[in-house]
Amino acid sequence: MVLLHGLSRISYDFETMKAVLRQKFPHATIVALKSVNKDLNKKGNVWYSPPSVMLSIKKQAELAYEEIKTLIGRDKHVVLVGHSQGGLRAFTLIKEYGAVLKREVGITIDQLITIGTPWKGAPVMDHFKNPKWVTEKLDQEKNILEKIQKGYRRDLFKHIFKNYAGIAEKMPSLAKYLYNHTNGFKRRKKHMSGADDLSPSSDFIRYVASGIKELGVPVTAIAGVLNFSEFFPLSSSVTAEDLLKLNHTYAELIGGTEHDMLLPVDTQLAEGLDKKDFECIKIYESCHGNKVGIPVKKDIPECNNEQVIQKVVACIEKTFYSTTEIEKDITERE
Numbered sequence: 001m002v003l004l005h006g007l008s009r010i011s012y013d014f015e016t017m018k019a020v021l022r023q024k025f026p027h028a029t030i031v032a033l034k035s036v037n038k039d040l041n042k043k044g045n046v047w048y049s050p051p052s053v054m055l056s057i058k059k060q061a062e063l064a065y066e067e068i069k070t071l072i073g074r075d076k077h078v079v080l081v082g083h084s085q086g087g088l089r090a091f092t093l094i095k096e097y098g099a100v101l102k103r104e105v106g107i108t109i110d111q112l113i114t115i116g117t118p119w120k121g122a123p124v125m126d127h128f129k130n131p132k133w134v135t136e137k138l139d140q141e142k143n144i145l146e147k148i149q150k151g152y153r154r155d156l157f158k159h160i161f162k163n164y165a166g167i168a169e170k171m172p173s174l175a176k177y178l179y180n181h182t183n184g185f186k187r188r189k190k191h192m193s194g195a196d197d198l199s200p201s202s203d204f205i206r207y208v209a210s211g212i213k214e215l216g217v218p219v220t221a222i223a224g225v226l227n228f229s230e231f232f233p234l235s236s237s238v239t240a241e242d243l244l245k246l247n248h249t250y251a252e253l254i255g256g257t258e259h260d261m262l263l264p265v266d267t268q269l270a271e272g273l274d275k276k277d278f279e280c281i282k283i284y285e286s287c288h289g290n291k292v293g294i295p296v297k298k299d300i301p302e303c304n305n306e307q308v309i310q311k312v313v314a315c316i317e318k319t320f321y322s323t324t325e326i327e328k329d330i331t332e333r334e
Helices: 009-023 057-070 085-105 123-129 131-141 142-148 152-170 174-183 203-211 241-255 305-318 323-333
Strands: 003-005 075-084 109-115 220-225 278-284
Touching: 003 009, 003 057, 003 085, 003 323, 009 075, 009 220, 009 305, 057 085, 075 085, 085 109, 085 203, 109 305, 123 241, 131 142, 131 152, 131 174, 142 152, 142 241, 220 305, 241 305, 278 305
Parallel strands: 003 075, 075 109, 109 220, 220 278
Antiparallel strands: none
């Protein structure tokens, strides 16, 4: 089982899932790839961008291919599990290197499971083109956001823009110009190919759309769904009406009424794309990552969510075991 983390994330995201997988499948090799991990020692360095941001997803897939050859060994059957951008990295790995892995080392990729993956791109990436619009939208609900937590409006802005937050907040017109005229903030003198690939209008997303039907490997796409009404409790200051209004505005920002606080469900499930052997699953009260401007409870992020993990387990069992084999394995372990 090979696990691939998301944009600007690390392999440690899968520690909770790995623990469950080890228990369920004690004879399996389980690895979380590290080739595009961000360097935690450079946290806070505004000029640092991790490999998952810097490198194109096709280049990331090449690194994953080399890492798998080193870690997995020969003549193995493999399931890939990708979170967010990691799902697209896994898709590309299958398209570009699936046949090569089988020919070179006898590795067969039997299944792809994606969690919160933007198959049609991430609409939030296009906010970089117009940060002023995002600012205006958030300012509409500033009073509600400040009632939830002092300074939360700014924290939520940073959540949406991440590494681009500073210039987008202070100089939105300049940020818009830089994005539109310098191919994604090249002001940093670095090319943000991995991030740029996630734009719904990118060449990479067109590559995904044209190749998803002929992937040749069954796909299970798991989509998280969450909103502010589920995330924040009601109080004397924050009313149900407040949260309903905030949900509506935030849905406009994210690009869909149903979302996991970062990606619409329709992109997580590749809705509207011509696809084949593609199962779609929604998991409610599951958040894209460990923050929505502020930290979330540890069991809400998609990689830690119990329901998500159990769906991953069920998908793997369905792929590698018959019902009789599952029952026999459980009996033996008991």
